[in-house]
Amino acid sequence: MKNKLRNLGLACWQILTEVPGWPDAPRQLRLRRLLPIVVPVAAMILLFLWNQAWTHPRIQSVRTAYQPLLALEQEVADLRLAGSDDKAAEAASRAAEAGRMLLPEPKQIVTVLNELTRTALAGGWEATFQALPAPAASHAADTPLYFLTARGKLVPSAGNTHAFSSLLAFLAQFSPPNRSVDLTRLAVRADEQGRQTAEVSLRVGCRIPE
């Protein structure tokens, strides 16, 4: 193996340092013939070493120093990508619209109940609504709204000959789309004479004050 390597080295030396027509040229001339090969190779090695020993560490140190700023820039870019001003405006508009569906304060449930009473009366039913007191821990901390509850009793007005259909018509108007009023219970009873009475429970969404 050692001899093979030696022979290979000698062959390479012979080829790379060949002086045409002068196989036994002196070493000095052979070395001069080698120069055109040695110069670029040495230059490449020096360039590589310079790059590895000087340039690369310097660049790395600068990059490390600027790393927090780069991270900040990246964070800003990510935040920009995550949303847009249009999207924010649209979300705000939707939130405002949703907010208008809720009662701004619990006291205003009286207004809602009065309105329901009027609607029922217009539909041929006499309604009596009563707001129930809101429980102390009525809402969780992470929810933006809570519900106020109320119950009511409905009896048909005198002269209401279509009690059942008018009740259905009233119930259909019970939950308007622009107000968070939901029927949670309905109990309808009819006696032997066919007189109907209804009891309802409802909930009204109320905004948690910020």
Added chain:
Amino acid sequence: MSDQDEISRLLAEAAAQTEAAPSRNQSSDTPVGLASATTDTSSDAEETPAPATIRKLPPRTGGRNSDVLGLAWLNGSLHAAAFRRQKMTHSWSCPTSVRTVAELEAVIDDALASVEFAGTDTFLVLENEVFAHQADDIPVFAESAQRTYLKSRIQRHEKENGPVLWVMQPLITMHQKQSILLHFLPKSFYVELHHVLLKRHLDLTRILPLIVPLQYELNRIPAGKNTTVIVAAEIGTSTAVVAGRVGGPLLFSRTILADLNREPSRVGVEVNRSLLYTKQHFESAASSVWLMAQNGVSAAAELQAKCGAGKKVVALPSTPVDWLQSAAKLSPQQPINLLSRYLKAKRRTQFIRGGVLIIAWLGLALMISGYFHAANAWRNERAQLTSLHDRETALRADRDRLEQRNRATERDLAFANHVTTDRLPPVPASLLGFVAKLLPEGARLVEFNVRWDAEAGTWSFQFNGSIEADDETARTLIASLQDELAKSPLRVRFNENGRVLMVAPLVTPGAPEVQRFSLEGVLFEK
């Protein structure tokens, strides 16, 4: 700069060094180092002094062109001729005897000046005592086997005599045997000779044995095709004898160490022997003998006397310059060239070295280019980093604003979703209306309850009523009602335990039978 230019420059420098500090072991004119073809580099510096002569080389006339220089060096006589497109332009013959390379070097510049040669391509027709020729008969092998056989034979020869340049020339094939002629030239001689020529920008591309131009001349002899003839040519102080068939293969060749002009009778005896050998060995008698000499008329008579009256002896006035012209007409790729193999190896070495050179410089160029681009990229990156540093405050403000914006967006969306998705659908009214529509004739509801169970997230219902029908009909009607409700969009599921059907007591005698029912269950519609 070509290799030759570079080597010339190196040699000139070496010569200058030699002049300044003469070698202890050699004369200035004889490059001992070149006489040795060893390639052991370990002893180069010590054993191989600079081989150049001190004498300053005369400048070459004119510029480089594609002319070809032919040298005929035949047993001490040296002739040169310059050819342009195979046509001789000038010729020169050395008036003195030239035996060694050193003597050749002494006169070569005169020859170059005389023939006004300005090219580089040079061929040499050689015949001297160091140039050996061995005739042999070998079995008719396959080409590869023949090559192996010859290589082993050459290796044996080189072991005894040192490295040689060699070439095999096939002769006639008879009785399943191939006659060949091996030409050996010591490599040291070639190197020494080549060195002398290289210094003068002469690129020696062909070394031809004399037999090559003589065969060319033989084929031009005005005799019938395949006629066996013998050619005797004057080569300095010797005579070459070649036997062959016109337009066919050569039979043999030999060199007689006798001058055709001075010892014609001895040459005649040897030619006669060749005639007899030809007749006996090749079974074809040569019909004529052709004398190729500058002045062969007197010798022809002597040969005629020795060879017998039946043989035709013809003198062809011919000189080595004529043979040079014949050699010049041969293709440069013709196979009987001692340098073909050596030049091939040399070209391979030069190709490898050139490849390494190109790769090294190309690699360096690519590396520099790569680093240059990397440096540019880094410069841009650095500028960006500096700009980033300047914008740090703005970036932080941006980040805070965007975070706030995105948080607000998320909060708003969540709020809007919460409010809208938390609405309860008007299930009680829908179910009441739906049940009222599906109630069969004769049935009426007495009590109807629907309640939202916030914990379970379902609606539960329970309704009671009565139906005027017998038990079986009532069951069928109630089952049908249940089925309709189960298939409805409200996705009603009844509690099996909650279904009750009982006969109501008759209040009025004779009144129709009334069945009371009670149904309860849940709705999966939120």
